[in-house]
Amino acid sequence: MSHKIFINLPVADLETSMAFYQALGFTNNPHFTDQTAACMELSESIKIMLLTHAKWRVFTDRPIPTSDASEVMLAVSCESRTAVDAICEAAAANGGIADINAAQEHGFMYSRALADPDGHVWEPFWMDPAAIPSDAD
Template sequence: MTLSIFVNIPTTDLERSKAFYEALGFTINPLFTDDNAACVVLSDTIYFMVVTRDYLQTFTDKPIIDPKTSAQTQISLTRDSREAVDEIVAKAVAAGGTEPREAQDYGFMYSRDLEDPDGNLIGFLYMDQAAVEQGPDAYLAQQGAGAPQASA
């Protein structure tokens, strides 16, 4: 079985959101895009459904938060290198996103946070493959480093 992930995120301006995610290099699947939602293709199995707030409200009886003022979740996406993390965040900022805090460097993992124009939280990160296979503590011990520390 192939598992696909569709993440619904709210927007107040669907056209702005489509342009933002296309500026990051993602594509829009027109077969699943209309006046209420756009399907942003992140990979062969991962998609953002950028959904108007009014339409998203039809999915639940719970209130839809305003991502500009409240955090519901943060979605983190991997990149192939630290440089690729920096590159996509630069594209995102140029396209209207914001970086709410400085980069975090843990030695085995490098990450940068981003807010899209609606305030939805997205992280981009690179993790050394050896750390993925060994776990961060074993990797850092092998590198002669101590416990991971966040730094800019």
């Protein structure tokens, strides 16, 4: 069995967050969506659960980070540099913030970072493994 990742994110406004992630290419899985949570799928292996703050608190008593705090940076691979740029442009046009961190250009790897409406940071990146310098190990 191959591994899959399911990311749970607390969100202040479920509809706004669903629209944001749809603009980035995620699709909604209605089987796991209701007024308190939405399952958004990027691929067969990558799914996120957007949870209202009330739903989030069912699972943990830990505080929800503020939108200006760094909790994690979720890196996701893209097919090309152009795809990295397109995701960041879509984020900025749909309520997110593009380039929340400086872009990284290493020749064999290119990445940018964006924040969703709740401040969750994503790092779309492109990498050409064949071009990794031998001294990068």
